[in-house]
Amino acid sequence: MTGSPGSTPEADVSAGAGASPDAAPVIETRGLSKRYGGQLAVDRLDLSVPAGSVFGFLGPNGSGKTTTIRMLMGLIDPGAGTVRVLGHRMPDAARTVLPQVGALIEGPALYGHLSGRDNLVRYDSADPTADPRTRKARVAAALDRVGLTAAAGKRAKAYSLGMKQRLGLAAALLTPRRLLVLDEPTNGLDPQGMREIRTLVRELARDGTTVFLSSHLLDEIEQVCTHAAVMAKGRLVTQGPVEDLAATARGRLAVSTPDPGDAVRVLKENGVTGIAVESGDRVTGDPPPDGDLAELTAALVGAGVRVRGFGLERASLEDVFMQLTGEGFDVTG
Numbered sequence: 001m002t003g004s005p006g007s008t009p010e011a012d013v014s015a016g017a018g019a020s021p022d023a024a025p026v027i028e029t030r031g032l033s034k035r036y037g038g039q040l041a042v043d044r045l046d047l048s049v050p051a052g053s054v055f056g057f058l059g060p061n062g063s064g065k066t067t068t069i070r071m072l073m074g075l076i077d078p079g080a081g082t083v084r085v086l087g088h089r090m091p092d093a094a095r096t097v098l099p100q101v102g103a104l105i106e107g108p109a110l111y112g113h114l115s116g117r118d119n120l121v122r123y124d125s126a127d128p129t130a131d132p133r134t135r136k137a138r139v140a141a142a143l144d145r146v147g148l149t150a151a152a153g154k155r156a157k158a159y160s161l162g163m164k165q166r167l168g169l170a171a172a173l174l175t176p177r178r179l180l181v182l183d184e185p186t187n188g189l190d191p192q193g194m195r196e197i198r199t200l201v202r203e204l205a206r207d208g209t210t211v212f213l214s215s216h217l218l219d220e221i222e223q224v225c226t227h228a229a230v231m232a233k234g235r236l237v238t239q240g241p242v243e244d245l246a247a248t249a250r251g252r253l254a255v256s257t258p259d260p261g262d263a264v265r266v267l268k269e270n271g272v273t274g275i276a277v278e279s280g281d282r283v284t285g286d287p288p289p290d291g292d293l294a295e296l297t298a299a300l301v302g303a304g305v306r307v308r309g310f311g312l313e314r315a316s317l318e319d320v321f322m323q324l325t326g327e328g329f330d331v332t333g
């Protein structure tokens with residue numbers, strides 16, 4: 001892998017520690033809306049993406065992520081509200097902003113009969129700001145960056161989906177970027193391909209690039225992102241550091257017991273809701289908002305329920321979503 005692509009002062013984060021809270025947001029929207037016919041695809045969105053973050057833009061299919069990304073990139077005009085990217089108003093400043101932004105939206109456009117390397121040469125040649133004399137080195141560095149040096153001579157049509165996606169990323173990284181915008185970058189990839197993309201995203205962030213990625217996969221966001229925004233039906237449900245988001249949701253209570261029937265009864269009597277019996281001897285539920293866990297254990301033991309294990313399991317982003325919207329997270333499609 002190559003060294004850091006020209007890091008900027010606000011992007012100079014220590015050891016991938018995440019965002020620089022003092023720097024101006026890399027993306028900022030105010031009251032951003034877009035209507036298609038009678039439907040509000042994006043509804044008064046206030047988004048703030050800190051410099052140096054890996055920002056997950058999360059929401060079920062149809063929640064307005066792609067429409068938002070298109071407005072961020074100046075591909076469609078906002079119906080109402082404002083968009084600032086790297087401090088400039090979009091779409092007015094697209095010519096200034098877009099050369100500093102690498103984007104991978106709806107999969108890379110590749111020529112199957114050309115090698116991976118020649119595809120990158122084509123991309124680089126299409127960039128009027130790219131110096132042809134240094135093209136070879138740029139292409140080699142981008143291939144190296146995404147781990148495709150060994151496969152660079154192969155035709156792109158022989159690439160796996162993950163390799164194609166990495167080649168698309170290489171194209172987005174031919175010149176140093178302050179911001180990378182990736183729309184569902186792991187969509188359709190197998191677990192190995194997903195891991196490769198995640199590793200790459202982490203490395204880019206370590207080198208100072210702010211990464212904004214959309215996903216409908218909650219665990220993906222939890223694994224790779226420092227910050228996240230959650231969308232539902234065009235609206236922002238919540239945003240902030242991933243750790244804080246998960247901390248706002250109550251964890252789920254889990255009791256391991258050979259007496260699940262009695263445990264369910266006692267937990268119900270003590271205000272536990274949403275109780276489920278899993279795999280015969282594991283009972284889970286939502287603890288009462290002000291409930292004392294010590295009291296719950298005492299109640300179980302006092303009622304003669306044999307308890308092997310008792311604890312509060314960390315809330316996931318899925319719990320956050322459920323608690324904020326009252327809906328499940330539909331990840332189909």
Ligand SMILES: Nc1ncnc2c1ncn2[C@@H]1O[C@H](COP(=O)(O)OP(=O)(O)OP(=O)(O)O)[C@@H](O)[C@H]1O
Nearest residue numbers: 036040041059060061062063064065066067068216
């Ligand atoms: N060009 C369009 N014309 C009409 N309706 C549209 C258009 N683009 C998006 N929509 C509608 O706007 C809503 C938001 O769509 P959008 O594609 O932004 O969601 P998404 O969260 O990116 O979902 P997906 O992951 O399925 O693309 C959807 O109901 C969609 O049908």
